[in-house]
Amino acid sequence: MELSARTTIIMRSGIRGVIAAMAMSGLRQATTSLNLVQSSPPKSVMEKLAPGLLDRLPGNQHPAALAVAHWGYGLGAGLAFGALPKRLRHRIWVGPLYGMALLLSFHTTIAPALGIDRRLTDWHEQLALVADHLLYGIVVAGFPMPHRD
Helix, strand or coil: CCCCHHHHHHHHHHHHHHHHHHHHHHHHHHHHHCCCCCCCHHHHHHHHHCCCHHHHCCHHHHHHHHHHHHHHHHHHHHHHHHCCCHHHHCCCCHHHHHHHHHHHHHHHHHHHHHCCCCCCCCHHHHHHHHHHHHHHHHHHCCCCCCCCC
């Protein structure tokens, strides 16, 4: 059975979303190692949605569990990107804007709904989060070779 063109586009975007989240994870490893980010959004979300889960895992498995969760978020956001209208997906600026919209939605919707206190006054952390969400948007959009339907 052949998939529709739209389904193929959405699935490819989902895969790009996972790859983009992997790239973000690499950048996040650097920013947390430099103490620019104290607690990453995926860790904050996991602690709220699955309290004690990380405590049941050996400490050396925490980064892997957080990475897999983050890649899952990346998949979902990539699928949503693929569902955007073609005229948007093909614009070079939409990817970075999409990444910033994800960060903004975390701060304005997800974090408050889960009771996650984010330190918006820490400019080092905010700059690091902006950088990795811009990276996500660039990768999910396929920069420098945007989606071609």
